[in-house]
Amino acid sequence: MTDAPRTARGTRTRARLLEAAEQVFAECGYSEASIVRITEAAGVAQGTFYLYFSSKLEIFEELVEDLNRRVRHAMTEAAAGATTRIESERAGFRGFFEFTAQHPALYRIVREAEFVSPSALRLHYTRIVDGYIDGLSTARDNGEVGDINPGIVAWILMGIGEMVGMRWVLWGSDVADDGAAGAENDPTASGTSRVPDEVFEQMMRFIQRGLGAPAPGTPPEHAQKTGKDRT
Amino acid sequence: MTDAPRTARGTRTRARLLEAAEQVFAECGYSEASIVRITEAAGVAQGTFYLYFSSKLEIFEELVEDLNRRVRHAMTEAAAGATTRIESERAGFRGFFEFTAQHPALYRIVREAEFVSPSALRLHYTRIVDGYIDGLSTARDNGEVGDINPGIVAWILMGIGEMVGMRWVLWGSDVADDGAAGAENDPTASGTSRVPDEVFEQMMRFIQRGLGAPAPGTPPEHAQKTGKDRT
Amino acid sequence: MTDAPRTARGTRTRARLLEAAEQVFAECGYSEASIVRITEAAGVAQGTFYLYFSSKLEIFEELVEDLNRRVRHAMTEAAAGATTRIESERAGFRGFFEFTAQHPALYRIVREAEFVSPSALRLHYTRIVDGYIDGLSTARDNGEVGDINPGIVAWILMGIGEMVGMRWVLWGSDVADDGAAGAENDPTASGTSRVPDEVFEQMMRFIQRGLGAPAPGTPPEHAQKTGKDRT
Amino acid sequence: MTDAPRTARGTRTRARLLEAAEQVFAECGYSEASIVRITEAAGVAQGTFYLYFSSKLEIFEELVEDLNRRVRHAMTEAAAGATTRIESERAGFRGFFEFTAQHPALYRIVREAEFVSPSALRLHYTRIVDGYIDGLSTARDNGEVGDINPGIVAWILMGIGEMVGMRWVLWGSDVADDGAAGAENDPTASGTSRVPDEVFEQMMRFIQRGLGAPAPGTPPEHAQKTGKDRT
DNA sequence: AATGAATGAGAGTTCATTCAT
DNA sequence: TATGAATGAACTCTCATTCAT
Numbered sequence: 001m002t003d004a005p006r007t008a009r010g011t012r013t014r015a016r017l018l019e020a021a022e023q024v025f026a027e028c029g030y031s032e033a034s035i036v037r038i039t040e041a042a043g044v045a046q047g048t049f050y051l052y053f054s055s056k057l058e059i060f061e062e063l064v065e066d067l068n069r070r071v072r073h074a075m076t077e078a079a080a081g082a083t084t085r086i087e088s089e090r091a092g093f094r095g096f097f098e099f100t101a102q103h104p105a106l107y108r109i110v111r112e113a114e115f116v117s118p119s120a121l122r123l124h125y126t127r128i129v130d131g132y133i134d135g136l137s138t139a140r141d142n143g144e145v146g147d148i149n150p151g152i153v154a155w156i157l158m159g160i161g162e163m164v165g166m167r168w169v170l171w172g173s174d175v176a177d178d179g180a181a182g183a184e185n186d187p188t189a190s191g192t193s194r195v196p197d198e199v200f201e202q203m204m205r206f207i208q209r210g211l212g213a214p215a216p217g218t219p220p221e222h223a224q225k226t227g228k229d230r231t
Numbered sequence: 232m233t234d235a236p237r238t239a240r241g242t243r244t245r246a247r248l249l250e251a252a253e254q255v256f257a258e259c260g261y262s263e264a265s266i267v268r269i270t271e272a273a274g275v276a277q278g279t280f281y282l283y284f285s286s287k288l289e290i291f292e293e294l295v296e297d298l299n300r301r302v303r304h305a306m307t308e309a310a311a312g313a314t315t316r317i318e319s320e321r322a323g324f325r326g327f328f329e330f331t332a333q334h335p336a337l338y339r340i341v342r343e344a345e346f347v348s349p350s351a352l353r354l355h356y357t358r359i360v361d362g363y364i365d366g367l368s369t370a371r372d373n374g375e376v377g378d379i380n381p382g383i384v385a386w387i388l389m390g391i392g393e394m395v396g397m398r399w400v401l402w403g404s405d406v407a408d409d410g411a412a413g414a415e416n417d418p419t420a421s422g423t424s425r426v427p428d429e430v431f432e433q434m435m436r437f438i439q440r441g442l443g444a445p446a447p448g449t450p451p452e453h454a455q456k457t458g459k460d461r462t
Numbered sequence: 463m464t465d466a467p468r469t470a471r472g473t474r475t476r477a478r479l480l481e482a483a484e485q486v487f488a489e490c491g492y493s494e495a496s497i498v499r500i501t502e503a504a505g506v507a508q509g510t511f512y513l514y515f516s517s518k519l520e521i522f523e524e525l526v527e528d529l530n531r532r533v534r535h536a537m538t539e540a541a542a543g544a545t546t547r548i549e550s551e552r553a554g555f556r557g558f559f560e561f562t563a564q565h566p567a568l569y570r571i572v573r574e575a576e577f578v579s580p581s582a583l584r585l586h587y588t589r590i591v592d593g594y595i596d597g598l599s600t601a602r603d604n605g606e607v608g609d610i611n612p613g614i615v616a617w618i619l620m621g622i623g624e625m626v627g628m629r630w631v632l633w634g635s636d637v638a639d640d641g642a643a644g645a646e647n648d649p650t651a652s653g654t655s656r657v658p659d660e661v662f663e664q665m666m667r668f669i670q671r672g673l674g675a676p677a678p679g680t681p682p683e684h685a686q687k688t689g690k691d692r693t
Numbered sequence: 694m695t696d697a698p699r700t701a702r703g704t705r706t707r708a709r710l711l712e713a714a715e716q717v718f719a720e721c722g723y724s725e726a727s728i729v730r731i732t733e734a735a736g737v738a739q740g741t742f743y744l745y746f747s748s749k750l751e752i753f754e755e756l757v758e759d760l761n762r763r764v765r766h767a768m769t770e771a772a773a774g775a776t777t778r779i780e781s782e783r784a785g786f787r788g789f790f791e792f793t794a795q796h797p798a799l800y801r802i803v804r805e806a807e808f809v810s811p812s813a814l815r816l817h818y819t820r821i822v823d824g825y826i827d828g829l830s831t832a833r834d835n836g837e838v839g840d841i842n843p844g845i846v847a848w849i850l851m852g853i854g855e856m857v858g859m860r861w862v863l864w865g866s867d868v869a870d871d872g873a874a875g876a877e878n879d880p881t882a883s884g885t886s887r888v889p890d891e892v893f894e895q896m897m898r899f900i901q902r903g904l905g906a907p908a909p910g911t912p913p914e915h916a917q918k919t920g921k922d923r924t
Numbered sequence: 925a926a927t928g929a930a931t932g933a934g935a936g937t938t939c940a941t942t943c944a945t
Numbered sequence: 946t947a948t949g950a951a952t953g954a955a956c957t958c959t960c961a962t963t964c965a966t
Binding site: 028029030031032107108111112114115122125146148149152153155156158159160161162163164167171198199202203206207209210211212 | 259260261262263338339342343345346347353356377379380383384386387389390391392393394395398402429430433434437438440441442443
């Protein structure tokens with residue numbers, strides 16, 4: 001009754017609907033987004049929507065799944081060339097922020113998903129977290145980080161990334177915010193993401209210390225202790 | 232055209248509406264919540280609502296403001312007796328999680344606010360963050376933590392608290408989640424909040440290290456203590 | 463959330479909706495009838511409908527119930543003055559046909575109810591049938607009719623009345639129908655109903671005989687046997 | 694613009710559509726039935742439907758026509774071997790009930806047809822009635838029944854059959870119904886139809902008497918036989 | 925201060941039908 | 946002959962809001 005297109009034309013239409021949905025959801029959020037808006041954006045009739053999706057919720061969940069796949073891809077892709085744990089972490093966060101900057105939908109959609117589709121929300125977070133867990137477990141076993149519990153610390157990293165991403169990528173550096181003034185005034189951010197360098201560095205330094213990781217270039221046996229010496 | 236009640240009866244009605252709204256918003260989210268439901272829960276007629284609030288948005292924003300005031304109160308109250316920075320931090324997080332456990336509305340409402348009232352959302356986060364900034368600035372000047380940028384690190388702490396709160400307070404410890412298995416199986420959480428002790432301790436250790444703070448029981452002259460000296 | 467009006471105005475509106483619904487259902491049948499049509503006919507807004515009825519089905523069922531009550535009232539009322547069983551039967555059918563002529567909705571609605579609300583349909587028939595059963599049981603015990611099973615014969619009477627009503631009241635006497643030509647050409651029907659006299663008399667004679675009832679003015683002891691002698 | 698298939702394959706497809714339609718209409722009624730459902734049940738694409746039928750109404754009317762032909766066939770077939778009028782009547786009703794039991798569609802569809810296609814409905818009834826009229830006219834001329842008006846009595850028989858069929862074939866014997874209790878408890882019905890024997894016998898006795906026909910086993914010179922002589 | 929009837933725009937969804945392939 | 950994508954009007958139903966009482 002719905003779902004899989006059987007011709008090339010159908011495939012194209014379905015894809016256009018998904019694109020339109022991402023755009024509309026990002027702009028107005030789940031509940032303000034309407035099928036009319038989505039189909040208008042996709043340039044098809046309302047009825048066409050129901051040829052491929054059985055409800056607004058269904059396309060939403062597919063979209064969350066899709067974005068999740070893409071953000072994870074962006075993160076692993078970014079981290080691909082890294083040789084040390086911490087480099088990989090840096091690259092991963094960079095990838096995350098850049099993806100967020102390019103697809104603000106991710107953030108907006110995911111946060112609202114709490115009410116719309118709790119299961120989709122959990123799956124999204126859990127999948128990303130699982131990636132962190134893998135990396136952290138390996139790093140711990142290699143002595144690259146301290147004796148942390150990866151299943152917990154992964155959520156911490158997730159929280160940091162999400163909040164920093166919201167604050168600096170989504171809101172931008174022009175937000176009135178006493179106290180971080182220095183950073184605000186410097187909109188020069190590396191890459192395409194809008195996280196100012198100082199913010200990114202502070203964040204990475206915090207994480208590194210938090211993980212009990214040796215500073216870059218420091219012999220591994222001094223790990224946590226000598227973290228202060230760098231810079 | 233609305234707003235301030237002029238009699239004691241009116242004051243009571245208004246309060247009942249706010250209470251009902253918190254409950255209804257927490258249960259269904261902003262857009263699913265309807266005035267009918269709120270007025271029903273408050274035991275008044277639909278028209279009565281508009282005697283005290285000019286729109287659904289208005290009561291929502293007032294509610295966010297109210298919750299924000301209360302969560303900050305809970306945090307400072309909890310931290311009141313603390314003598315060291317880290318103790319205060321611990322107590323603050325404890326207070327935060329406990330409040331969240333008792334008022335899941337906070338989380339749910341705030342996360343959806345992104346689309347409903349971005350300004351309310353920002354105000355909420357900013358106010359909490361400002362509290363962190365104050366504490367962190369003082370701590371840095373006292374040498375209790377490393378030479379961090381409080382305007383950035385505050386957001387990091389916010390992110391950690393929010394994600395851990397979502398994961399363990401809102402979702403509970405019974406969520407399937409490979410990797411943090413040990414923690415999951417131990418639902419003994421201190422206080423009324425549902426964050427398992429191990430999770431809480433891991434989080435605090437991460438934060439402490441991240442801040443460049445001396446580990447508890449560690450002689451202050453060592454490693455982390457001097458973190459502030461750099462730069 | 464729906465149903466009972468609390469003011470005189472509300473009561474009036476609800477009644478207008480029911481009236482409009484009867485009219486619209488009679489005209490177009492259940493599925494072609496739309497809430498728009500009903501509310502337009504009632505002169506209220508669409509939303510108003512849902513103040514008093516939670517769905518099209520609900521108003522339909524209430525209407526069937528209502529019509530059922532009224533048709534039974536019309537039948538018993540008509541039969542009130544009758545002294546013998548057969549007189550009462552005659553009067554009852556007369557009442558039935560007259561009501562049908564004035565409220566064609568009854569027929570149309572009830573017949574379509576098979577798909578819409580089987581329970582309402584059954585209740586409708588069962589209630590009328592129960593009336594027949596009572597009358598027939600008494601008549602049998604009095605020796606006014608033969609040794610029939612009232613629980614079966616009642617349905618037979620129901621069927622006769624319904625079909626004759628459909629054929630002559632609803633379709634009218636102007637229907638092309640070879641074979642009953644004589645009756646057709648005589649549109650003079652007693653009372654306000656449109657069942658031609660000959661049809662009514664044939665029907666009553668059939669029923670009388672079928673019941674094993676003595677012809678009017680015949681001593682009861684000859685009951686079935688001498689039925690032929692009358693006229 | 695549509696209609697007649699030109700190949701064997703087309704003929705098969707058309708037949709499959711009709712079959713599917715009967716099934717779907719019987720299940721959901723006319724308005725709830727959708728072309729999608731019919732085509733799905735038939736295993737063809739939606740567009741294919743319009744190759745053979747120009748509209749939903751058209752297939753409906755063809756179906757009513759078809760069923761009408763078949764039910765009449767079933768009735769005449771069943772009555773074929775009968776030697777007396779009353780035997781033939783019995784057999785005819787048996788055939789009718791059996792057909793109804795096997796094709797509940799007949800009932801359901803026909804009753805809803807009132808709104809969908811009044812002309813089809815009338816044609817359906819009229820044709821069956823015409824069969825009765827023929828039989829009754831002959832019987833009357835032969836003195837097998839009283840001096841009835843076949844054009845009227847035929848409709849009476851139709852009504853009896855329809856109501857008994859609805860009550861016992863469609864609803865079944867397990868319907869709560871005070872008064873006919875004895876019959877309910879005996880689900881042993883002859884043939885494949887579900888009309889209990891007692892119900893069938895009561896019905897036939899009623900009809901026989903109503904027609905002024907001699908009871909079976911009654912010497913023809915008595916009572917009912919001479920009913921025709923009156924007037 | 926409080927009520928609850930009334931509104932009407934707009935939501936999601938269905939479906940008979942058309943048409944290019 | 947057969948497909949299935951596409952249409953768009955129509956449907957039922959919801960809800961924030963207004964207003965007479």
